[in-house]
Amino acid sequence: MSLKDQIEDVLHNVFGYKSFRNQQKDIIESVIDGRDVLTVIPTGGGKSLCYQIPAVVLPGTALVISPLISLMKDQVDQLLVNGIPAAFLNATQSGTEQQYIIQQYLNHSIKLLYISPERLAVFSFLSMIEQHPPSLIAIDEAHCISQWGHDFRPEYRQLNHLSMRFPKVPIIALTATADKMTQQDILNQLNLVDPLVVVRSFDRPNIRYTVVEKFNLTEQVVSFIETQKGNSGIVYCSSRSKVEDMTTRLVARGFSAMAYHAGLSTNERQIAQESFLKDNTQIIVATVAFGMGINKPNVRFVVHADCPRSIEAYYQETGRAGRDGVPAEAILLFNNKDLNWYQQQIAEKYDNEQKQVEQHKIEAIESFAQCMTCRRIVLLNYFGEHRTEPCNNCDICLYPPEQYDALIDAQKILSCVYRVEQRYGAQYIIDILRGSGRSQIKDNGHDKLSVYGIGKEHSSDYWHSVIRQLIFLGYLHQNISTFVTLQLTENARPILKGEVSLKLAKPRLEIVKKSRLNRYARAINLTTILSYEERILFNNLKRLRKQIADMDDIPPYIVFSDATLLEMVQTMPESKKQLINVSGVGKIKLEKYGDLFLEEITDFTLKNR
Known part of the structure; x- marks a missing residue:
């Protein structure tokens, strides 16, 4: 079987997907052919498969550069559940652990090794991989290398030597958020050779965008969360003190909420994150320190209690919602005071040229918040994707202005x-x-x-x-x-x-008034997708998934996503032969979990005849 034939087999039998999404196959085949790639694909659009499938079929071990330990661990856990040997290196591991993982790399007993960009500054490690080159190099969150991006990280700049050190190794740079200027800067900084550049639509059609004037923050946030019926969500605040205050207020109102910000200890942040990932906590209240490392597909809402400082940041943070393709909400509580604070920071922090760039970003997010046309059109236009048809899934489209x-x-x-x-x-x-x-x-x-x-x-x-x-x-x-x-x-x-x-x-000379939030914020739930009986089965399958996940000490979505459970409910498989046709069920998961889920479905069918 040729390498290109193998990619179909890996997609179906390892990852459990029936077909590739737009241009995924082109990207994967280019990497297998040894060509560099830059891909800009929205959150939840299948970026990871673009390097994971080539890593599985190519001889040797792929090197994946990722900015956060939590993201590495999450990716490795998912790969292991699918039967793909993988590991990550980080500074929290003992010397013995790190040496064992490096030996696995040298022996090719793992298919993917995740590292931080700082690891490449360690001479002994760099020397080792120069002598034993990887099968491919994947650079995740590649926008971090660009000063034009919304999350520039200086440590990413040291990646600009990779193409010179590994001229025969394909490099794939991946990001969910990069405008044209940032895309070009990524290409220049990484010195990619004749790259395939794939920029997919930035549209996230399952996310409903709503902007509301901020006038009574706590009551507005509480009234919205009450519509969510226990769904998982993130509330973003602009400072640590605001995070702590909002968390205290939500807990006092009876919500399951935890704080996450850079002022907490590493252990405290890890406890909060794992509790959220494992569905033990409903709401994370966080600064922007929380998000990049989150791969939780069933986040049903993102609330911005303060306005983000750019459309890129807004797009990426709201993109944490609805990664499984199921409907999700993005609520922005807006007033000009937030932007005035950012403008003061810009005046104090940047030189003249960078001031112009940052000022433009603030004006863009202000324009989005105050726009009178479809919000999705505004978002896509900002990223150079021109669309004229209204989305019918934002507050402006649902309740159009005069x-x-x-x-x-x-x-x-x-x-x-x-x-x-x-x-x-x-x-x-x-x-x-x-x-x-x-x-x-x-x-x-x-x-x-x-x-x-x-x-x-x-x-x-x-x-x-x-x-x-x-x-x-x-x-x-x-x-x-x-x-x-x-x-x-x-x-x-x-x-x-x-x-x-x-x-x-x-x-309209004012942003929408208080009635708008309750008017627009309709609960994202399954009532429009499933019947009453189907919702009962869906909840039963979620309960079973949680039990399995707790036993294996992994987040529930690693067992199966909400989208996979929904398809089980809608197709009601009666055998493993039928269950394998459900998207997200590969051979390994079928053998590990198939009997348990089929038994749950059969029991439900017998009780409801």
Whole structure:
């Protein structure tokens, strides 16, 4: 059997999946052929398989570089349950343990070895792998190497020598979150040779996005969580003190909640994380220190009690929800005070060029929070993925704002951008339209333009809202490389000529008021997917899964995901031959767990005839 034939066999019989997702097979075959790859795939989109399957079929051992111990352990646990020998190295292990694992690598008795980027700074380790090269090198969370990314980590920069040291070893860089600038920086930093670049859609259609004005934080968070019927979720706060305060308040209200932040000891953080992963704790209240290492597929909601500092951070943090493809909620509680605090940090922390980049990111998340068009369109547009069809799964689509004929407003803005030669940002354009007396406008002679003062009837906030919508809809482009100047797109031409009509959302000068959270936040549950009897069986299977997981000391989702249990309920397999056809059931898991789950399904069927 050729290597390319083997990948199908591994997909079906080891991992239990029936088919590859978009371009997974192309990526895997490229790695097997020895080609470098950069892949940008959203959380839950199957990134890990892109290097795990090549690692299984190629001779030797793959080296996987991962930033967090918890993520390494989780990945290794899942591989071991599927019958794939794997290990990880970290500083918490004894010298004897580390030597044993290195010997496993040298003997090729493991297929994957997970390490931190810091490990490559250890001369003895680097020397060892140079003498015994890996089958492939996978760099997870690759956006950490880029200063343009939202989570730059200096230790990742030392990975830029890998392509030179291992010219015959394919390198695959993987991330869920990278805009075009970050993607190019990753390619440059890693010196990838003729790489295959695969950027999948950033869309997470199962996540419902909602933004609500923050006015009574605790009551808002509590009222939302009460709709969740015991589902697992994460509440993000911007500081350690806020995390502790929110955790105390939730526990006082009777919720199962634990805190997670960098101020806790390693042991305290580990206890909180494992309790959450094993479904012993419903809610983790955390700073952004929590998240990158979390591979829990059945997180049903993510609440941002404070606004994140960029769309990249928001996208990645909300991406912790619904990794199993089952519906999930993302709630952002927003007010401008959060952004004012970030802007103060930027002023104190960064040089001028980086200030411009960080300021653009804050303006982008503010635009998302205040947008009047489909939030998913705004998110995807930010990552360069242009879509015009509304998603029907965000607060704006479900409860659309009032629309109005905006052609004349749009023509005023687009004409002004054109007349100043597309060299200025939004505020400058607005100041011209509103007839501002600022000296820069007069010095440039822009007070003599025909568009000067033709928008006096509206406030600055009004015009900002219109400009944001024109950007989201693809009529204007914000060029960050020229300090966020506004530029016309090809789509602007028919608007300027009046050849088409244009409807925009009527600008609302305040974010949604208190009724919105209860109005929009509908519980994510299975009532729309399963009947009453099916929900009983689903809960029975979850209970069995928890018992098995506790006995094996692993998180329940490693046994089977919620999506796999749902398919069992919907197909009601009666034999192992039928059970193996359920997505997520491979041969190893079939032998380990198949009889137990079939017995549970059979018992339920007999009792409910």
